[in-house]
Amino acid sequence: MLTAGFAISEVILAFAFAAIAQIYYKEIKGFEFKSILKGTFERLFIAIALIHDLLHALTLFSALKLANRLKHSEPDSAHNNKFKDYYLMGNLASVIVAIFYTHAFKEFDAIPLFNTICP
Structure with missing residues (x-):
């Protein structure tokens, strides 16, 4: 069940990061599967x-x-600074998600939501 939760949350994160990138850069980039895979392995x-x-x-x-x-x-440009900000925030978000995964793994039985889903 924990593996399924990990997979579902990674799919949700892929959509969220893609949407944020499109809003932040104001252009439609779509999904970059290489970036999605790298982010998944980093969080893992x-x-x-x-x-x-x-x-x-x-x-x-x-x-x-x-x-x-x-x-x-x-070169120090506005696009470069925007990318650095996006990169930093993305890394921080990934670390926060990984910390949540760790908490969910270590405290799986103590989290009421998980007890409801898998009794």
Whole structure:
């Protein structure tokens, strides 16, 4: 049941992030499946690390994200600043969702909604 909840929430997040990107950039981009897959694996990595109390994995995750986004010859433009803001907010949202996954996994029996869904 927990796997189904994870899959359903990832589909909802894919729609939400796509809608936010379209509103934020004011252009229709559609779904970028590569980005959806990367986001899913990122949240899964963070959730697994937190479930196993590997808090230093968050530092590794942050370093990998930073190294991936660094560009040495990027012009400073309004679009670039908008992208940086969107990127930061998206990463923070992903970490919050991963923390929720961790809480749901660790406290599955204590959450009334889950007891109602799967008695």
